[in-house]
Amino acid sequence: MLKHEISFKLNGKSVTVDAPFGINLLTLLREYLDVTGPKFGCEQGNCGACTVLLDGEPVNACLVLAPVVEGRKVVTIEGIGTPEKPHPLQTAFTEHYGAQCGFCTPGMIISAKALLDRNPNPTREEVAEAIVGNVCRCTGYNKIFESILAAAEQMR
Ligand code: FES
Numbered sequence: 593m594l595k596h597e598i599s600f601k602l603n604g605k606s607v608t609v610d611a612p613f614g615i616n617l618l619t620l621l622r623e624y625l626d627v628t629g630p631k632f633g634c635e636q637g638n639c640g641a642c643t644v645l646l647d648g649e650p651v652n653a654c655l656v657l658a659p660v661v662e663g664r665k666v667v668t669i670e671g672i673g674t675p676e677k678p679h680p681l682q683t684a685f686t687e688h689y690g691a692q693c694g695f696c697t698p699g700m701i702i703s704a705k706a707l708l709d710r711n712p713n714p715t716r717e718e719v720a721e722a723i724v725g726n727v728c729r730c731t732g733y734n735k736i737f738e739s740i741l742a743a744a745e746q747m748r
């Protein structure tokens with residue numbers, strides 16, 4: 593199989609990986625770098641389960657070809673907090689029951705982080721706009737809104 597080398601910053605660390613031609617960023621992360629926070633959902637850009645930050649902007653990793661990240665910065669849910677030192681969004685999702693099965697949660701939190709990074713005081717409508725591409729089948733969204741707004745308040 594034809595491979596090529598891709599070098600980029602992943603969660604603050606420089607990585608270089610040999611990857612086959614034609615794979616997407618989601619596959620690169622999960623299958624070649626063992627970063628499994630971003631989830632395989634639709635693989636068509638419809639569910640947001642695979643959302644990561646690319647140079648600070650949320651993208652569907654399933655729609656980004658792996659070589660596109662050469663020399664750039666990728667942040668996944670693993671890069672924003674740890675169990676010992678969670679990001680306020682991760683804490684808020686736990687405290688406000690914003691996660692049930694948790695499948696959508698990594699992508700949801702990444703989209704929310706991108707929002708709070710540019711707008712620390714969002715309205716409920718702005719939160720809804722920010723997560724419009726993230727599908728949740730469990731929570732009915734109210735708990736997610738509450739979690740994101742609580743984290744915003746905490747971070748201000
Ligand atoms: S898996 Fe990428 S948007 Fe659904």
Ligand code: FES
Nearest residue numbers: 692693728729730
């Ligand atoms: S918590 Fe289950 S899909 Fe959102």
